[in-house]
Amino acid sequence: MGQRKLSQIEIEQIYLQKQEGFSLGEIAEKKGLSYACVRKWWRRGKKEGINGLKERKRGRPKGGYLSHFATGVQQISLELKRVHKRWGANRVLVEMNTQPNLEGFKLPSRSCLYTYFHQRCPECLNVWTKHKEVPQPSQAKSVHEMWQLDHQEGHRLGDGSIATVCNIRDPYGAVMIASQAFEVKTEQRWRKLTWQEVRQTLRAGFAEWHTLPDIVQTDNEMGLGGNPNDPFPSWLSLYLAGLRIKHTFIRPHRPTDQPQIERNHRTLDGFTEDKHSRQNMENFKMALDRERLIYNHQFPARASDCAGLPPLQAHPALLKPLRPFEPEWESSLFDMQSVFDFLATFTFDRKVNRNGQVTLKGIHYTVGLAHKEKQIKVRLDAKTQHWIFLISNPGEPEQELRRQPLLGITFTELTGLEYPNPPQTLPPIQLTLPLAV
Secondary structure (H helix, E strand, O other), X not given: OOOOOXXXXXXXXXXXHHHOOOOHHHHHHHHOOOHHHHHHHHHHHHHHOHHHHOOOOOOOOOOOOOOOOOXXXXXXXXXXXXXXXXXXXXXXXHHHOOOHHHOOOOOOOHHHHHHHHHHHOHHHOOOOOOOOOOOOOOOOOOOOOEEEEEEEEEEEOOOOOEEEEEEEEEOOOOEEEEEEEEEXXXXXXXXXXXHHHHHHHHHHHHHXXXXXXXXXXXXXXXXXXXXXOOOOOOHHHHHHHHOOOEEEEOOOOOHHHOHHHHHHHHHHHHHOOOOOOOOOHHHXXXXXXXXXXXXXXXXXXXXXXXXXXXXXXXXHHHHOOOOEOOHHHHHHHOOHHHHHHHHOOOOEEEEOOOOOEEEEOOEEEEOOHHHOOOEEEEEEEOOOOEEEEEEOOOOOOOEEEEEEEOOOOOHXXXXXXXXOOOOOOOOOOOOOOOOOO
């Protein structure tokens, strides 16, 4: 029969009784133990003191997380994290897979790598503030149905320049559609992006993915949504209308209505925070393109049912155009009648000034001095492209005052392109899917 396991108190009593003068044989006989067992504990206590008698865990001592991985794996993962503090474990793993020095070596899991960072470089980990309000779910039901567009401002680069990044994301497919940085530093501080710069970013997205989305969603910033005190559509809304793209908006002061693009900002910002990427505008633009490409093709995303797969693997339908687009087709795809039809859905309230004029999209229209200081309504006749100026008195039907042709809103103003003369026709498109009858 084997030796029974001693309690901590019994082990300490062996040590203390021997110090009191009892022999090892007497202690063994008194406690019903073997002489060898008593001698073992006395020798340890004599060498290490009473604290050395405490129970020890068996087996090899722990060497820390990643101790079972090659030294190079540990060193390179730690170097990458320290250089790119805002890279998460997934992004570090993607980069480690490209390192020739690690070819053939086993790499740790994401959770193991995160714990290793927490142990070895906790100063590199950021704690992010969580939204208190649960964001509303996306309305999109398929890829390219909706693109979310937003700006991230205040990127200060190493050469002293300041950049604003315009990002576009497909919330259903979880891909970064486009990301372009613009120099915004002025003599005093920095400026807002122009709507033409937003149009440029959209065009880059249209061209890269060879498609137009059904909807573009933005916040209510003036450069995107127009004057909040005037329902007249913004230039961006009119441009999108010409391409038959619906422009929708989140609720005022509710960025959580489009959490995907907000998270997109944070992810891309973290991937490009190193000094080399932020050295100057050229490096910053190259870093944005590189990281967006890596994210779409290689990054193990957990958004939008990606389940750890890169977005393009989880949603291959992203590579199939919803509404085919090529840059040279834009002049033919853009339809001014769609712009007029869109404008015709609005009624604008205007007050005639003392000169008998009202202003629509920066253009002054004369109504007549007889109506100065009066409140009137303005609508567009989409067929004739004429503004209709109306006045109504309480209890009376509306009375048309006059009509004037629409000015200022032209093909060239909206697209920045020369109007094709004669109008171009689209080349035949080879469709890979059967057409519905």
